[in-house]
Amino acid sequence: MPAFIDFNQVWLKYNPTLDFAIEDVSVSIAEHEFIAIVGPSGCGKSTFMKLGTGLKPPTKGTVTVDGKAVSGPLKITGMAFQAPNLLPWRTTLDNVLLPLEIVEPYKSSFREKRAEYEARAMMLINTVGLGGWERKFPWELSGGMQQRASICRALVHEPKLLMLDEPFGALDAFTREELWCVLRDLHAANPFTVVLVTHDLREATFLADTVYVMSKRPGRILAKKHIDLPRPRDIEVTYSEPFSRIVHELREHIGMIRKS
Amino acid sequence: MQSFFEKHAPTLLTVALLLVWEGTCRIFTIDPFVLPMPSAIWDALIEYRGPIWDHAQQTFWTTMVGFAVAVVVGIVLGSLLGSSQLIYRACYPLLVGFNSIPKAAFVPILVVWFGIGSLPAIITAFLISFFPIVVNVATGLATLEPELEDVLRALGATRFEILRKVGLPRSMPFFFASLKVAITLAFVGTVVSEISASNAGIGYLMMSASSSLKTALMFAGVIVISIMAMVMYELFAWIEKRMTGWAHRGQQSNA
Ligand SMILES: Nc1ncnc2c1ncn2[C@@H]1O[C@H](COP(=O)(O)OP(=O)(O)O)[C@@H](O)[C@H]1O
Numbered sequence: 001m002p003a004f005i006d007f008n009q010v011w012l013k014y015n016p017t018l019d020f021a022i023e024d025v026s027v028s029i030a031e032h033e034f035i036a037i038v039g040p041s042g043c044g045k046s047t048f049m050k051l052g053t054g055l056k057p058p059t060k061g062t063v064t065v066d067g068k069a070v071s072g073p074l075k076i077t078g079m080a081f082q083a084p085n086l087l088p089w090r091t092t093l094d095n096v097l098l099p100l101e102i103v104e105p106y107k108s109s110f111r112e113k114r115a116e117y118e119a120r121a122m123m124l125i126n127t128v129g130l131g132g133w134e135r136k137f138p139w140e141l142s143g144g145m146q147q148r149a150s151i152c153r154a155l156v157h158e159p160k161l162l163m164l165d166e167p168f169g170a171l172d173a174f175t176r177e178e179l180w181c182v183l184r185d186l187h188a189a190n191p192f193t194v195v196l197v198t199h200d201l202r203e204a205t206f207l208a209d210t211v212y213v214m215s216k217r218p219g220r221i222l223a224k225k226h227i228d229l230p231r232p233r234d235i236e237v238t239y240s241e242p243f244s245r246i247v248h249e250l251r252e253h254i255g256m257i258r259k260s
Numbered sequence: 261m262q263s264f265f266e267k268h269a270p271t272l273l274t275v276a277l278l279l280v281w282e283g284t285c286r287i288f289t290i291d292p293f294v295l296p297m298p299s300a301i302w303d304a305l306i307e308y309r310g311p312i313w314d315h316a317q318q319t320f321w322t323t324m325v326g327f328a329v330a331v332v333v334g335i336v337l338g339s340l341l342g343s344s345q346l347i348y349r350a351c352y353p354l355l356v357g358f359n360s361i362p363k364a365a366f367v368p369i370l371v372v373w374f375g376i377g378s379l380p381a382i383i384t385a386f387l388i389s390f391f392p393i394v395v396n397v398a399t400g401l402a403t404l405e406p407e408l409e410d411v412l413r414a415l416g417a418t419r420f421e422i423l424r425k426v427g428l429p430r431s432m433p434f435f436f437a438s439l440k441v442a443i444t445l446a447f448v449g450t451v452v453s454e455i456s457a458s459n460a461g462i463g464y465l466m467m468s469a470s471s472s473l474k475t476a477l478m479f480a481g482v483i484v485i486s487i488m489a490m491v492m493y494e495l496f497a498w499i500e501k502r503m504t505g506w507a508h509r510g511q512q513s514n515a
């Protein structure tokens with residue numbers, strides 16, 4: 001299968017006077033594949049996302065997405081970050097609708113088809129368990145609920161690519177596991193390609209098809225690990241022996257980063 | 261009983277101060293040319309209500325025009341400054357330098373350019389009041405979370421769309437807060453200019469009352485101008501609450 005996202009020996013400097021933020025990164029992601037990138041903070045994980053969405057052009061090398069060399073923002077991407085970044089003057093529903101006011105073809109028909117789009121947003125809102133909260137404002141929602149809304153906003157325009165930058169990093173362990181399952185189900189129901197940046201190895205192992213381990217700055221891909229746990233994965237699997245073995249193995253790579 | 265005092269404390273204090281003032285003037289028989297009694301000021305207000313009304317309208321509309329120009333310029337300049345690091349860095353020192361000039365110093369220059377009349381007053385009101393609006397709009401825009409910007413840019417949003425959907429609504433609390441400050445400053449600008457460069461308006465009325473030694477009328481002018489400024493301040497405070505309630509409620513929930 002041809003790669004959906006292809007990083008070919010990508011190097012990036014933010015500033016000519018600085019060192020490279022990431023070095024010689026080659027990654028190939030298939031369509032509908034769920035990959036996770038793990039690594040210590042400052043290693044270039046967010047930088048990887050900016051390259052993949054076309055927000056930053058590479059200094060050297062090429063990034064190809066969906067068969068085309070990336071030269072600007074892709075418009076097929078949804079993004080969510082650790083901070084939910086909802087707009088406090090909009091209700092949950094209006095926050096989720098925001099991308100449809102910006103991306104074509106929805107943008108030009110937003111007024112006429114508002115009811116249809118609201119129905120679509122409501123489906124997502126119900127799927128992530130936010131039903132009944134759509135008229136509430138962000139400050140009336142808990143952190144976990146805000147993050148659910150943020151994920152809805154990232155998916156409402158049916159992007160081919162979902163980029164998640166430590167989306168569950170600020171949540172408590174129980175909420176985090178709940179949202180893992182939400183994300184797993186969304187991906188299973190309506191497949192899209194996912195790049196998940198995290199420093200939680202259990203999270204990466206539970207969700208991803210492939211986990212990449214990055215070295216500390218300048219970021220390089222140190223290891224690529226295919227997770228062959230069968231799907232659908234239940235949260236129970238995280239307590240199983242093969243799961244622990246994979247986490248342990250990833251942990252050893254991270255350990256080597258620390259020593260080097 | 262306690263709650264009655266608490267509730268009406270500001271009114272009671274005002275009445276008490278007026279009584280002390282009136283009493284002091286009477287007991288020490290202070291020359292009304294130096295300090296007129298509140299009752300004399302009240303009499304002046306009634307006696308001159310016709311001219312006061314005309315001059316107050318002049319001052320009010322002059323201030324409103326200057327303020328309206330300040331709002332438009334403030335939004336445009338603030339948006340420019342807030343949406344580009346380069347423009348921000350280029351303009352900021354200039355603006356700060358400009359803001360430190362006492363605006364009253366412009367009045368004689370404006371008279372040379374535009375003569376005596378409403379125009380220098382409008383311009384002074386504008387000059388004195390646009391700065392807080394610029395700074396607040398620019399701050400509201402410049403403090404946009406970079407990640408939120410990434411979310412929108414990845415969707416292909418243009419700079420203008422980001423400004424319209426996120427930047428401007430986000431800077432509204434800053435903007436409305438600055439309007440309260442700006443409207444009171446605009447009254448200052450108008451009156452300062454009217455005092456030396458106009459033949460209409462409350463500032464002019466006070467100047468001519470001063471030269472004909474009608475101290476009570478001068479005090480009446482001060483009261484009229486402060487009532488106008490206070491009413492407008494309260495109006496904008498009310499609008500601020502109505503328009504940007506989300507900002508205050510958001511803070512409450514974080515607290
Ligand atoms: N806008 C920027 N300008 C300059 N340097 C940056 C910028 N963003 C990130 N960097 C640098 O690039 C490196 C990688 O950052 P980042 O991709 O954010 O790491 P991570 O997400 O893994 O924590 C860091 O050393 C960081 O200081």
Ligand SMILES: [Mg+2]
Pocket residue numbers: 042045046165
């Ligand atoms: Mg990061």
